[in-house]
Amino acid sequence: MKSLSQEQVKQSIETNLPSFSIVFETENLASVELDNIYRSLASIAAQDISPEQANEFLIIDGGYAPQEVIDKICSKYPWISVQKAPGLGYYEAKMLGATLATGDIIVYCDSDCVYVSNWLRNILTTFLQSSDINVVAGETSTPVRNAYELAIAIHYFFPRFSDQQEPYISDYYFLNAVAFRRDFILQYPIPTNLPLYRGNCDIHCYYFHSLLGNKIWKHPKAQATHEPPTLSFCIWRYLLMGRDRVLKEHIKYLLTKNSDWTDYAQLSTDLNWTLPQKIKGIISIIKLIKPFDHEKILAVLQEDKSRSFFLPLAVPIVLFLESILTIGSIVTYLKSDFLLRVYSQSEDNFTYLHQS
Incomplete structure (x- = not known):
């Protein structure tokens, strides 16, 4: 054939x-x-x-x-x-x-x-x-x-x-x-x-x-x-990732009870966590702190061993990123809509400048 x-x-x-x-x-x-x-x-x-x-x-x-x-x-x-x-x-x-x-x-x-x-x-x-x-x-x-x-x-x-x-x-x-x-x-x-x-x-x-x-x-x-x-955008990205981390888990929990997300548009402004819930949430976020994923580090270095020369400089950056992520989550428990509202205002300014 x-x-x-x-x-x-x-x-x-x-x-x-x-x-x-x-x-x-x-x-x-x-x-x-x-x-x-x-x-x-x-x-x-x-x-x-x-x-x-x-x-x-x-x-x-x-x-x-x-x-x-x-x-x-x-x-x-x-x-x-x-x-x-x-x-x-x-x-x-x-x-x-x-x-x-x-x-x-x-x-x-x-x-x-x-x-x-x-x-x-x-x-x-x-x-x-x-x-x-x-x-x-x-x-x-x-x-x-x-x-x-x-x-x-x-x-x-x-x-x-x-x-x-x-x-x-x-x-x-x-x-x-x-x-x-x-x-x-x-x-x-x-x-x-x-x-x-x-x-x-x-x-x-x-x-x-x-x-x-x-x-x-x-x-x-x-x-x-x-x-x-x-680098200039990274801080905002990580703050918002921290915020999303908190709210995503809440939305998933709600979806397991009601598989319709049409009612969740105002979720962030409608959240009224009690003080004990806020404290419990912040403690849970602190427990999640884990800046280094050893498997991922190994995978990145195995791709190119010469990257190990950058590692001493990368470590403090990783610690900084983890701290920003954590801050984003903690702020969300204190004021759930604050970060996204401020970022949206700055994003509107970006769009206006590019349209001008």
């Missing part, structure tokens, strides 16, 4: 690919250098399944990219369509993209990530394995080029690449590198009305995966490299 050539196999796969749409946001530009959007789009343009094959490539612009940047990328990549949505938040932008897109698969990627050349192929071909597969994620990690980035790699929430070879079942996804069947994401939308900064995905996973039993597939070869937050 004559075997198919690699080119014939490739053509066969591309012929059978489901229709897909790509949704890209600009909100993350608030936390990284603006040049990241060019690197991100260049990596998508270089995919071995061209983004031109998508039903549409939608940039949902909430006003975080200057107009000259939008004009430049649209000129360079004519397959891009831009949907202006001033002031729209991260999750609202993602869900707006899902409602506007026409592909059977909605592929989400972010402006602060760079994707390997077969990222899109590995995501899409996983859906071909079964009609029951509704969610396919890639793996996301961070680069290490200096002591600060080593500290981020050790302490931030992104894991290291797993080095597995085949798709596997996971209990989470990152919205910067994931795809959903369109019918599925519209049936189980990412909640947009939760009083969190970036914890909505965690709640979404808990709802449709942990409570309802839907599977999340992850392809280890669909790799995305996420830029670390800039």
